[in-house]
Amino acid sequence: MSNRKNKRDYYDVLGVSKDATENDIKLAYRRLARKFHPDMNKTDPNAKEKFIEVQEAYEVLNDPDKRRNYDRFGFSGVDVNMSDIFSGGIPGIDELFRSIFGGGGSSGFGDIFDSFGGFGSRSRSRTRAPRRQVGQDIEAHIEIDFEEAMFGVKKDIELERYTPCDHCEGTGAEDPSAVTSCPKCQGTGKMRTMSRSGFGTIIRESECYNCNGTGQIIKKKCKVCGGKKMVPETKKIHVKIPSGVEDGVHLKVQGAGHIPSKQAIPGDLYIGIRVHPNEHFIRRGNDLYTRADVDIVSAILGDKIKVPTLDYKNNIITEKELEIPPGTQHGTEFRIKNRGATYLRGKGKGDQYIVVAVEIPKEISKEQRELLFKYKELSKKS
Ligand SMILES: [Zn+2]
Numbered sequence: 001m002s003n004r005k006n007k008r009d010y011y012d013v014l015g016v017s018k019d020a021t022e023n024d025i026k027l028a029y030r031r032l033a034r035k036f037h038p039d040m041n042k043t044d045p046n047a048k049e050k051f052i053e054v055q056e057a058y059e060v061l062n063d064p065d066k067r068r069n070y071d072r073f074g075f076s077g078v079d080v081n082m083s084d085i086f087s088g089g090i091p092g093i094d095e096l097f098r099s100i101f102g103g104g105g106s107s108g109f110g111d112i113f114d115s116f117g118g119f120g121s122r123s124r125s126r127t128r129a130p131r132r133q134v135g136q137d138i139e140a141h142i143e144i145d146f147e148e149a150m151f152g153v154k155k156d157i158e159l160e161r162y163t164p165c166d167h168c169e170g171t172g173a174e175d176p177s178a179v180t181s182c183p184k185c186q187g188t189g190k191m192r193t194m195s196r197s198g199f200g201t202i203i204r205e206s207e208c209y210n211c212n213g214t215g216q217i218i219k220k221k222c223k224v225c226g227g228k229k230m231v232p233e234t235k236k237i238h239v240k241i242p243s244g245v246e247d248g249v250h251l252k253v254q255g256a257g258h259i260p261s262k263q264a265i266p267g268d269l270y271i272g273i274r275v276h277p278n279e280h281f282i283r284r285g286n287d288l289y290t291r292a293d294v295d296i297v298s299a300i301l302g303d304k305i306k307v308p309t310l311d312y313k314n315n316i317i318t319e320k321e322l323e324i325p326p327g328t329q330h331g332t333e334f335r336i337k338n339r340g341a342t343y344l345r346g347k348g349k350g351d352q353y354i355v356v357a358v359e360i361p362k363e364i365s366k367e368q369r370e371l372l373f374k375y376k377e378l379s380k381k382s
């Protein structure tokens with residue numbers, strides 16, 4: 001991963017476009033860092049490497065100077081190697097997010113794991129005043145056709161998320177009034193151990209073994225959620241995908257993620273969009289490129305051809321007549337203004353470029369051949 005040759009483009013790593021805003025980059029980073037942080041992801045054997053890759057992409061793209069250099073000179077313009085920086089170990093994600101984003105750390109990370117009481121990392125410490133719990137995000141994917149991406153489309157997504165268990169009012173106990181405070185940690189969920197070293201006393205905080213860090217003792221678990229405090233729910237989400245959406249972007253639906261408790265802030269839903277390619281249009285930024293095959297005679301004499309284009313009035317792909325002037329060269333580009341993709345931010349649309357591909361016939365008839373020889377003769381004289 002540290003090998004420069006094998007590095008993936010930073011924009012690809014974060015799944016954002018080249019004109020992504022600072023906020024796009026932050027959002028993408030948060031989402032991916034949570035997804036691949038080794039404390040969090042115990043299933044993907046490459047999670048750590050992916051996490052480092054994400055961190056590195058963020059370090060560069062989030063810094064305007066580094067980003068500019070990267071845009072101009074690629075990897076050689078920036079000297080960042082997170083594998084070295086993290087060689088001493090990767091900090092817990094809460095700690096990391098606090099150092100990056102500052103604040104009280106409503107990172108949303110891990111809260112769902114607390115509620116499940118068992119898997120995931122417990123390394124982060126819960127310090128200071130109780131903060132509002134934030135539900136974990138959900139990631140979903142949808143595939144749409146090129147036309148749907150160009151004109152916008154409405155889609156229904158079905159997702160499974162966790163919501164507080166009604167039966168036990170989110171306590172996890174069959175009898176919510178029978179929940180008692182853990183005697184070993186006095187309900188704090190934490191144990192403190194002290195050790196002395198040459199530098200002084202080190203106080204280590206760890207999770208209480210008696211209550212698994214919950215601070216509570218539940219004698220009889222809720223029979224509906226089995227003590228998990230939450231139950232799965234199938235939810236249908238109606239999403240409006242805006243005109244101009246690009247392959248690889250993520251749409252955020254605020255509050256559609258997991259809800260660990262009634263007081264918690266729900267997590268968000270991120271919908272990754274895959275756009276199927278279209279044989280007639282290649283997208284570059286917000287411009288579209290269409291290849292038009294023109295036979296050699298039409299290129300020489302001029303002609304009218306039909307080209308596919310977007311009809312934004314009727315939201316269909318239609319055909320438009322295009323005039324090819326006499327003497328048109330191979331590779332000539334004709335621009336059709338405002339027939340590209342809609343800008344998601346700001347106003348307007350990109351343009352469509354028709355790129356002429358002059359076709360040389362592989363086979364011709366005897367008569368055509370004779371005419372061409374005659375043409376050759378005439379060319380010599382003039
Ligand atoms: Zn329950």
Ligand SMILES: [Zn+2]
Pocket residue numbers: 182183184185186187188189190208209210211212213214215216
């Ligand atoms: Zn305890």
